[in-house]
Amino acid sequence: MSDVYAIISEVDQQIQERLVDVLEMRAADPRQRSMWETYLSEINFPPNARVLEIGCGTGAVSRILAQKPAVAQVIGIDPSPVFIARARTLSQGIPNLSFEEGDGRALPFDADAFDVAVVHQALSHVPQPEQLVAEGFRILRPGGWLAVFDGDYATASLSTGEYDLLEACVRAFRANFIHDSWIVRRLPQLLQSTGFDTKSLRSHGYVEAPESAYMLTWVDRGADVLLSTGSIGKETAEALKAEARRRSTAKEWFGHIAFASILGQKPA
Numbered sequence: 693m694s695d696v697y698a699i700i701s702e703v704d705q706q707i708q709e710r711l712v713d714v715l716e717m718r719a720a721d722p723r724q725r726s727m728w729e730t731y732l733s734e735i736n737f738p739p740n741a742r743v744l745e746i747g748c749g750t751g752a753v754s755r756i757l758a759q760k761p762a763v764a765q766v767i768g769i770d771p772s773p774v775f776i777a778r779a780r781t782l783s784q785g786i787p788n789l790s791f792e793e794g795d796g797r798a799l800p801f802d803a804d805a806f807d808v809a810v811v812h813q814a815l816s817h818v819p820q821p822e823q824l825v826a827e828g829f830r831i832l833r834p835g836g837w838l839a840v841f842d843g844d845y846a847t848a849s850l851s852t853g854e855y856d857l858l859e860a861c862v863r864a865f866r867a868n869f870i871h872d873s874w875i876v877r878r879l880p881q882l883l884q885s886t887g888f889d890t891k892s893l894r895s896h897g898y899v900e901a902p903e904s905a906y907m908l909t910w911v912d913r914g915a916d917v918l919l920s921t922g923s924i925g926k927e928t929a930e931a932l933k934a935e936a937r938r939r940s941t942a943k944e945w946f947g948h949i950a951f952a953s954i955l956g957q958k959p960a
């Protein structure tokens with residue numbers, strides 16, 4: 693089974709369109725926004741900064757970056773034509789922001805072209821992530837910054853006790869929507885071996901309680917995967933989804949993801 697995001701330009705257009713809503717829903721959550729603000733505020737944007745977001749999806753982070761006072765221009769790049777089309781629609785009226793289709797492992801930009809590059813919740817979806825990080829290094833000017841933010845999905849959980857059945861959905865979700873659940877643990881080594889000086893390795897705890905939000909989609913998507921692979925029948929899939937909703941209504945919902953961020957500076 694492979695991560696849908698890792699092969700996004702090959703997946704059915706309807707699936708890409710459903711993911712548009714998931715990305716924007718997650719981006720609207722104030723708990724997510726507060727984590728972005730924390731790590732983005734650590735970047736020292738020079739005046740008139742040129743910024744690239746690699747794996748921008750529908751462009752939620754790019755829209756925030758474009759409104760920072762020091763930032764002159766933001767380009768978001770992503771392999772999904774559906775995400776890029778939505779990113780363009782959602783950013784109408786932001787003159788310093790544009791989007792392009794492309795693969796972060798083969799960027800269509802000159803060397804030393806950007807002051808800052810951001811990879812937000814995207815590296816865990818990319819096979820050969822070292823190629824993307826190397827491309828980030830190439831397109832940054834000496835002294836420029838790479839910021840990476842991602843989930844430590846290996847430990848993400850919806851369990852509220854031993855043998856919690858919702859955990860089966862989490863595991864199925866991971867298998868179908870994350871390429872590398874362990875990438876966060878290799879970030880310092882990945883950036884340093886590419887040539888970056890690293891700083892600000894930080895953990896950000898995301899707790900969803902007592903009602904469900906974005907992580908309810910993990911149960912729905914995980915149950916659908918278990919159903920489609922024949923691991924469970926329709927009744928069990930429906931029961932898992934119903935249990936998730938019952939828990940949320942009863943205010944017994946608890947979801948946790950440890951995110952992490954790191955900054956890398958290209959030596960001057």
Ligand SMILES: C[S@@+](CC[C@H](N)C(=O)[O-])C[C@H]1O[C@@H](n2cnc3c(N)ncnc32)[C@H](O)[C@@H]1O
Pocket residue numbers: 697698699700715719746747748749750751752753769770771772775794795796797812813814815817818
């Ligand atoms: C979970 S989404 C995150 C999108 C956005 N950064 C956000 O936080 O809303 C992961 C993104 O990685 C993108 N992606 C997958 N493979 C990629 C690659 N090789 N290069 C650049 N982006 C890629 C997907 O298309 C998708 O938009």
